[in-house]
Amino acid sequence: MPPFDANTLSLVTAVVNGFMALVWLVMVRSFRIAPAASRLLSAAYFLFIPSLLCLQCQSWWPSAFGIWPQSFCSLAGFALMSLGVRRLMRLRQHWGDVAVITGAAALLMLSGAGAGPNLPALVLATALLSLLCARDIWSGGRALQAAWLTALLALPFSLTGLLLLARTASLWWLAGAEGFFMQGNADRATLAWLYLLMTLMIALGLVSIVVMRLIARIHYMTLRDPLTDALNRRAFGAELQTLQAQVERGHQHSLVMLDVDHFKRINDRLGHAAGDAALLHLVAVLQVNMRELDRLGRLGGEEFCLLLPHTSQQDASRVAQRICEALRQQGLLWQGASVPLTASFGVVACQPGDPQGDSTLAMADWLVYRAKSAGRDRICVADPDMMLGRMVTPA
Numbered sequence: 001m002p003p004f005d006a007n008t009l010s011l012v013t014a015v016v017n018g019f020m021a022l023v024w025l026v027m028v029r030s031f032r033i034a035p036a037a038s039r040l041l042s043a044a045y046f047l048f049i050p051s052l053l054c055l056q057c058q059s060w061w062p063s064a065f066g067i068w069p070q071s072f073c074s075l076a077g078f079a080l081m082s083l084g085v086r087r088l089m090r091l092r093q094h095w096g097d098v099a100v101i102t103g104a105a106a107l108l109m110l111s112g113a114g115a116g117p118n119l120p121a122l123v124l125a126t127a128l129l130s131l132l133c134a135r136d137i138w139s140g141g142r143a144l145q146a147a148w149l150t151a152l153l154a155l156p157f158s159l160t161g162l163l164l165l166a167r168t169a170s171l172w173w174l175a176g177a178e179g180f181f182m183q184g185n186a187d188r189a190t191l192a193w194l195y196l197l198m199t200l201m202i203a204l205g206l207v208s209i210v211v212m213r214l215i216a217r218i219h220y221m222t223l224r225d226p227l228t229d230a231l232n233r234r235a236f237g238a239e240l241q242t243l244q245a246q247v248e249r250g251h252q253h254s255l256v257m258l259d260v261d262h263f264k265r266i267n268d269r270l271g272h273a274a275g276d277a278a279l280l281h282l283v284a285v286l287q288v289n290m291r292e293l294d295r296l297g298r299l300g301g302e303e304f305c306l307l308l309p310h311t312s313q314q315d316a317s318r319v320a321q322r323i324c325e326a327l328r329q330q331g332l333l334w335q336g337a338s339v340p341l342t343a344s345f346g347v348v349a350c351q352p353g354d355p356q357g358d359s360t361l362a363m364a365d366w367l368v369y370r371a372k373s374a375g376r377d378r379i380c381v382a383d384p385d386m387m388l389g390r391m392v393t394p395a
């Protein structure tokens, strides 16, 4: 028996599938990475194993079963893999198309009942399911990484789909094609090689998608405040620097800094959880009053800053007034009671000749301090002529 006949290669592919089933199981159990997708993919890989060990297994069960069990395992495995990939790519979890393809294939397979399952129907269904996976990776991956990388990740599924489409055609139109995944003649060995190669490429592609998701998540976390999801100080500084560079080219941008009034009292009287809820409430109010292109940063404790691109200081002052009034009207709801929540604001236009934005931030900080000193719950707007703050107290 030659060392790499179709049976040996199928066995190797089955081992690879077994290994991948365990890898996805570990992802769920130990790391809790993409648990729903990992569960589906693990189940899919487990189902592929009997479909690859068909010759060996067939001797274990009554001959009346023929190759039915492995055919259905293969079909179910591909269906679960399609759903798993969709989940992994965070696409809307509709399953109608997968159910239609799988159901139609199952019916067609049964139509060949006398002579065993209708193999072309099975291979066509797996081809279509592979192409669905490629499409899902393409549409879900573009948000995560560059188009060429997404295309590379979708490639194994596209190739598998095309290979299986070609195989369907050969099964339908060429004679003597039964027993596709087994037996050891040269053609079948070539197919088994291709199948092993595709299995390895798909496994590598799927693991790469998880790794990329993790990298994207870590990158996101390095830029965000974990409690409120606002930009952290470093990320906010980078955004501010970009706008400061534009100020040098004549653009007009503004900044609204705010600090919650008597925040310590909320913490002391109602507890730290209430303090956290107050910060989340504040961010919710801010987000309602922000535009899509505005940026919100948490500079520390209960101090936040809004970057308002292409906004004059006067318009920024109106935004601050809107937020100040909204906060006053919507206190924090905590354990059924309304807790008053106000803030003091500083409004300033981004200053030229300040590439890092340090002077602009220092000015805003000083304006907030002035608003606090003047009694809190008010807005202090920079006055460029007097280099002083002009106090605004919304009615």
Ligand SMILES: Nc1nc2c(ncn2[C@@H]2O[C@H](COP(=O)(O)OP(=O)(O)OP(=O)(O)O)[C@@H](O)[C@H]2O)c(=O)[nH]1
Residues within 6 Å of the ligand: 227, 259, 260, 261, 262, 263, 264, 265, 267, 271, 272, 273, 274, 275, 276, 279, 300, 301, 302, 372, 376
């Ligand atoms: N719950 C909660 N508290 C925080 C967080 N970050 C900072 N703090 C608390 O916020 C409080 C801020 O208190 P202060 O700086 O005295 O300010 P304040 O009480 O708002 O007083 P004024 O600013 O003068 O109105 C401190 O007690 C911090 O421990 C947080 O993420 N969650």
